[in-house]
Amino acid sequence: MRGWTGLGGFASGEAFTKLFMRQCSVVQIDQSTRDFTVLARIALETANNLDENNSARHHIFNALNDAFNVLDTRDPLWDGKFYASVDPALQTLRIGIEKAGMPLDAIIHATGHAHIDVAWLWTLGQTRRKSERTFYNVLRLMEQFPDYHFSQSQPQLYQFIKEDQPALFESIKQKINEGRWEPMGGMWVEADCNLSGAESLARQFLLGRTFFKENFGKDAETPVLWLPDVFGYAWALPQLIQQAGLKYFMTIKIGWSQYNRLPYDTFMWQGIDGTQILTHFSTVKEFGSEYASTYNSMANASEALGTWQNFQQKELQKDLLMAYGYGDGGGPTREMLENIEVMKNFPSLPQVKQSSVKEFFESIEPLTESKMMPVWNGELYLEYHRGTYTSQARNKRANRKAEFLLHDTEFIAALASVTTNYQYPNSLFTEAWKTICLNQFHDIIPGSSIGPVYEESQAQYAELTTNITQLRNEALQSLSQKLDGDILLVNPTSFTQQGLVFIPGDSFQRFALNGQPVSAQQTDSGLWVDAGELAPYSVTALSGVGYGVGQLAAPDSATISKTPELENDFLKVEFNSNGDITRIFDKQANREVLAPNSIANQFQVFEDRPKSWDAWDVDIFYDDKIWLAEPATSITMIEDGELRQTIEIKRKIQSSEFTQRISLNHNSRRVDFDTHINWMERHTMLKVAFPVDVLAPQATYEIQWGNVTRPTHRNTSWDWARFETCAQKWVDLSEGDYGVSLLNDCKYGHDIHDNVMRITLLRSPTMPDPAADFGEHEFKYSLYPHIGAWNEETQKEAYSLNDPIVVYQTKEERGKKSITTLQSLVSCSSPNVVVETIKRAEDGEGIIVRLYESQRKRGQVQVQMGCAVESAWVTNLLEENESALSVENDSILLNLKPYQIMTLRVKLK
Numbered sequence: 001m002r003g004w005t006g007l008g009g010f011a012s013g014e015a016f017t018k019l020f021m022r023q024c025s026v027v028q029i030d031q032s033t034r035d036f037t038v039l040a041r042i043a044l045e046t047a048n049n050l051d052e053n054n055s056a057r058h059h060i061f062n063a064l065n066d067a068f069n070v071l072d073t074r075d076p077l078w079d080g081k082f083y084a085s086v087d088p089a090l091q092t093l094r095i096g097i098e099k100a101g102m103p104l105d106a107i108i109h110a111t112g113h114a115h116i117d118v119a120w121l122w123t124l125g126q127t128r129r130k131s132e133r134t135f136y137n138v139l140r141l142m143e144q145f146p147d148y149h150f151s152q153s154q155p156q157l158y159q160f161i162k163e164d165q166p167a168l169f170e171s172i173k174q175k176i177n178e179g180r181w182e183p184m185g186g187m188w189v190e191a192d193c194n195l196s197g198a199e200s201l202a203r204q205f206l207l208g209r210t211f212f213k214e215n216f217g218k219d220a221e222t223p224v225l226w227l228p229d230v231f232g233y234a235w236a237l238p239q240l241i242q243q244a245g246l247k248y249f250m251t252i253k254i255g256w257s258q259y260n261r262l263p264y265d266t267f268m269w270q271g272i273d274g275t276q277i278l279t280h281f282s283t284v285k286e287f288g289s290e291y292a293s294t295y296n297s298m299a300n301a302s303e304a305l306g307t308w309q310n311f312q313q314k315e316l317q318k319d320l321l322m323a324y325g326y327g328d329g330g331g332p333t334r335e336m337l338e339n340i341e342v343m344k345n346f347p348s349l350p351q352v353k354q355s356s357v358k359e360f361f362e363s364i365e366p367l368t369e370s371k372m373m374p375v376w377n378g379e380l381y382l383e384y385h386r387g388t389y390t391s392q393a394r395n396k397r398a399n400r401k402a403e404f405l406l407h408d409t410e411f412i413a414a415l416a417s418v419t420t421n422y423q424y425p426n427s428l429f430t431e432a433w434k435t436i437c438l439n440q441f442h443d444i445i446p447g448s449s450i451g452p453v454y455e456e457s458q459a460q461y462a463e464l465t466t467n468i469t470q471l472r473n474e475a476l477q478s479l480s481q482k483l484d485g486d487i488l489l490v491n492p493t494s495f496t497q498q499g500l501v502f503i504p505g506d507s508f509q510r511f512a513l514n515g516q517p518v519s520a521q522q523t524d525s526g527l528w529v530d531a532g533e534l535a536p537y538s539v540t541a542l543s544g545v546g547y548g549v550g551q552l553a554a555p556d557s558a559t560i561s562k563t564p565e566l567e568n569d570f571l572k573v574e575f576n577s578n579g580d581i582t583r584i585f586d587k588q589a590n591r592e593v594l595a596p597n598s599i600a601n602q603f604q605v606f607e608d609r610p611k612s613w614d615a616w617d618v619d620i621f622y623d624d625k626i627w628l629a630e631p632a633t634s635i636t637m638i639e640d641g642e643l644r645q646t647i648e649i650k651r652k653i654q655s656s657e658f659t660q661r662i663s664l665n666h667n668s669r670r671v672d673f674d675t676h677i678n679w680m681e682r683h684t685m686l687k688v689a690f691p692v693d694v695l696a697p698q699a700t701y702e703i704q705w706g707n708v709t710r711p712t713h714r715n716t717s718w719d720w721a722r723f724e725t726c727a728q729k730w731v732d733l734s735e736g737d738y739g740v741s742l743l744n745d746c747k748y749g750h751d752i753h754d755n756v757m758r759i760t761l762l763r764s765p766t767m768p769d770p771a772a773d774f775g776e777h778e779f780k781y782s783l784y785p786h787i788g789a790w791n792e793e794t795q796k797e798a799y800s801l802n803d804p805i806v807v808y809q810t811k812e813e814r815g816k817k818s819i820t821t822l823q824s825l826v827s828c829s830s831p832n833v834v835v836e837t838i839k840r841a842e843d844g845e846g847i848i849v850r851l852y853e854s855q856r857k858r859g860q861v862q863v864q865m866g867c868a869v870e871s872a873w874v875t876n877l878l879e880e881n882e883s884a885l886s887v888e889n890d891s892i893l894l895n896l897k898p899y900q901i902m903t904l905r906v907k908l909k
Contacts, residue, residue, distance in 0.1 A: 032086045034338070035090055036071075039094070043063065045301035049301065050305075054348060055100075056101045056348040060097060060100050063096020066093075067093035068089070105318055106320065108320050108353070109322065109360035110324055110340050112332040114331035115325075116131060117229075117327070117443050118443070119443060119453045120450075120768075121449070122453075123453055128160045128164055130328065132164065133330070135152075135172060137330065139171055142180060144334075151357050153184050154185055155185070155212060158183070176220050182222055183212050183216055184221060185224070186209065189441040190228075190441065191204050191441060192388070192446050193237060194231060195399070195446065195726070197400070197704060197728065198236075198852075201237075203436075205240060222356065224247070224358070225249045228323065229252075230253060231442060231446060235378065235706065236271060238273075239901055240901070242275050243876045244878065245880075247278065248278050248361045249280075250281075251380075252283075255283075255292025258384055259717050259718075264281075264313060265281045265312050266280050266313055273900050274897065283307050284306065284322050286302075286306065292310065297322050299324035300336075300339055301339070303322070304349050304352050305348075305349055315372070316367065319364055320360075321357065321360045381721075381722060383722075385616040385617060386724040386749070387615060387616055389748040389749030389760065391448065391765055393447075393746070393763075393777055394777065396447070397779065401461075401746070402435075405468050405469065406432055406436065407837065408490070408806055409471050410838065412476060413425065415539070415822065415838075416478045416479050417840060422475055422478040424844075428471060439460065447772065448616050448768070473808065476810075477812075483541040483822065485820060487807060488539055488541055488542075489540045489806070491534040491536060491805055493803050494536050494537070494834045495796035496534065497805055498532075498534075499529075499531030499532055499805060500666075500668075501529060501805045501807050503526055503529060507524065507527050509544060512545045513543075518532070518542065520643075521639070521642060528643050529542070537824050537835070538825070541821065564635055566645045566662065568668070571585065571664065572584070572585040572587060577631070577632070579632030579635055581601045582599060582600075593693065593740060594693060600690045600692075600783070601662075601673060602629075603658070606687070607683065615772060618763075629653040630651060632650060633651065635648070644666065645664050646661050646663040648660070654681055657677070659675070660675050661673075669784060670743075676777070679775060682764050682766060683764060683766065691757075692757060694735050695755065696734060696739075697711060698711055699731060701726075701731045702729050702798065705852050706854065714753070723753075724749055725749075726749065726750070728748070729799070729802055730744070730797075734790050737787070738787060739786055740784070741785075742781065742784075743797060744779070745779060746779050791831070795834065822866070823866050824864070828861060828862070830862075837850040848879060862893055863893075864891045867908055868909035869890045869892070869909065870887075870907045872904055872907070873905045877903060
């Protein structure tokens with residue numbers, strides 16, 4: 001027998017709570033007795049939850065009393081006398097209930113549902129079996145209850161069924177055709193919307209909606225983004241919802257917030273670009289629960305009444321939504337279906353009916369034209385589960401690296417397919433994206449699953465990395481046939497990048513660009529070369545020109561005796577003997593970067609014992625206790641040349657040893673902190689702090705497809721509730737004419753309070769994974785001081801840190817090739833517009849270019865293609881053409897609104 005007995009004590013840390021299964025029996029149902037039991041159950045539960053002053057309460061109690069007086073309960077109970085009395089007792093109960101009055105003038109659309117976590121306290125293999133059992137249950141109950149309607153999200157689950165149980169999959173398709181089974185959800189899985197990258201969110205919709213269309217028909221899917229259990233919602237989601245062809249959004253999770261409840265349950269959610277989406281927070285309330293609502297309703301009288309009582313806008317609408325059924329295996333039960341049949345027209349209860357998510361949203365859609373319909377303009381931040389920005393750091397790093405590897409490879413493969421006879425491997429890319437999107441499920445990437453889930457996930461990432469790296473190298477080798485060079489340098493970003501790159505191997509080799517030697521700096525394991533500025537989405541070839549003699553940088557790696565420092569034309573960085581940064585001086589701005597008498601790059605650890613939900617939560621009192629790193633055991637200058645300086649510092653914090661290589665390039669204002677740590681702590685959180693000399697009431701955080709400002713003060717409960725928030729690649733604190741950006745290559749948790757900027761680097765919860773984050777970690781973050789407020793320079797540095805120049809050594813002898821550079825495949829005239837993605841179209845017809853406006857600016861934008869263009873179209877996220885664009889001299893003219901995302905299909909000649 002396979003099964004899962006329940007959550008047990010994981011929420012409170014009682015891992016060994018035992019749950020037992022009762023003895024099973026095979027029984028024969030007496031329908032009249034069953035009908036009496038259901039009606040009596042609903043009646044009693046309703047009366048118990050009605051107010052003392054409600055006359056229906058007393059009528060129902062009287063009806064129950066009269067009915068049980070008719071029921072013959074003499075021993076032996078199950079002889080003929082009892083069964084003979086059931087029908088009269090049932091009739092007595094029905095008559096008495098009719099006297100209790102009318103139902104409420106409110107309608108609950110009840111839809112069967114099974115919220116199945118793709119992984120959590122079990123691995124993917126268990127999820128496959130959970131899905132099978134649940135979906136078989138649904139089909140058997142549909143045979144017995146003709147009105148039963150079921151709604152199920154997550155195409156990944158359907159894919160599992162299609163692979164494992166093809167006959168079951170065909171039965172599901174039949175019920176979908178009958179209109180009794182509702183595919184919905186929008187995304188491949190119910191993905192975390194804090195951590196998943198920008199293009200990943202777009203691919204969730206593309207994969208999910210394409211699967212439903214190909215397997216169930218164009219109009220089978222209900223156009224709703226269904227994310228009942230996700231831990232926060234990025235402000236770009238409304239635009240993505242609309243561009244994916246969806247119309248509605250549903251969750252309940254924001255109702256779990258610790259300190260503040262959103263004042264609306266039905267509203268228009270306005271996204272960062274102004275897009276508005278009809279949104280509903282289901283209000284199904286479990287009496288006695290500390291949470292505002294549930295997505296696993298038991299479809300009983302208590303929850304039906306609670307749904308209406310919990311709803312905050314009774315003046316606005318009378319239609320509400322209930323998703324009922326056991327989650328994580330099982331779905332709706334016979335008892336739930338019987339309850340709904342009774343609650344269709346029960347005194348003082350809302351009118352509960354079998355319905356669909358689509359029917360519910362269509363019933364409230366006319367409210368979008370009402371002046372009473374409120375608008376929420378901002379992100380939907382969950383005041384809960386803040387630890388998920390950091391837990392299971394290795395998994396988060398693997399996600400970020402996989403996202404950028406796949407991004408780079410799609411661009412390189414697209415370029416190779418345009419310029420050579422290379423065949424673009426579309427199906428292989430699709431499978432890779434399915435792996436990434438699967439692992440962005442809202443209990444995998446947040447770090448809230450058991451250890452075996454992460455063993456499986458890391459194995460999937462490793463396989464993906466091997467396969468996609470091979471595809472990338474094959475495409476690069478194809479490109480090398482067009483270029484005269486031994487080393488290819490690929491800029492896979494939307495920004496001009498500085499071509500300071502590391503070439504491993506022989507440190508005495510030398511290279512030239514267009515016949516001119518490039519600057520080089522030797523190390524003991526290779527060579528740094530400076531190829532100058534590399535254009536966006538371009539390829540540059542370096543030619544080997546033999547060997548040179550030069551001094552190795554710090555050949556003895558001698559320990560520094562004097563006060564160490566890093567310095568270039570932009571910055572001077574000073575350290576003390578402990579290894580702390582005591583000063584950063586901006587030579588161009590002639591000002592101090594750090595606050596007076598402060599220490600930067602300070603490692604801080606805190607006791608991290610949340611009240612419950614260990615891997616999920618960070619509580620507001622976490623910083624009551626703080627400990628700092630010990631003095632450095634060694635400080636070594638390991639690179640000291642004209643191109644680059646690096647200091648290596650070894651230290652210990654608590655029981656954990658760490659090594660940092662802190663670097664400053666000759667052509668950059670960015671200080672990089674390349675970190676390796678052997679994390680040996682439990683129930684401890686590690687942050688790194690930078691107190692900067694900047695005064696600003698708000699800080700800026702990058703999110704997917706844009707950025708948001710959040711307060712640096714704690715004036716109100718809404719402010720101090722955000723003591724830990726999520727960002728993608730960068731955060732920034734700027735005053736009028738100066739600012740500091742803090743960048744990362746795989747971290748998400750941040751806090752900026754007053755003038756102190758911090759990244760959360762590691763946690764060490766023990767539930768549900770006792771070994772979470774224990775052991776070796778690598779990550780990099782950077783400090784980027786800048787003159788003026790943040791702009792495209794901050795974005796460029798963040799992309800450069802995460803997506804550096806790709807260096808590829810060709811595998812063939814150089815032939816007679818005169819080209820040394822493939823100019824930008826795509827470039828943009830406006831620095832505020834980021835070209836996020838370049839790929840081949842899913843149908844093979846042209847190149848897909850996805851870009852967005854990033855600085856809240858409006859205006860015309862010119863997109864220049866590096867090859868001959870036949871035609872161009874604006875498409876939606878599903879790559880369906882929407883409007884034709886004019887093309888002149890291989891240039892496309894666009895008009896963009898602030899934070900607008902635009903997808904282009906460009907057909908080449």
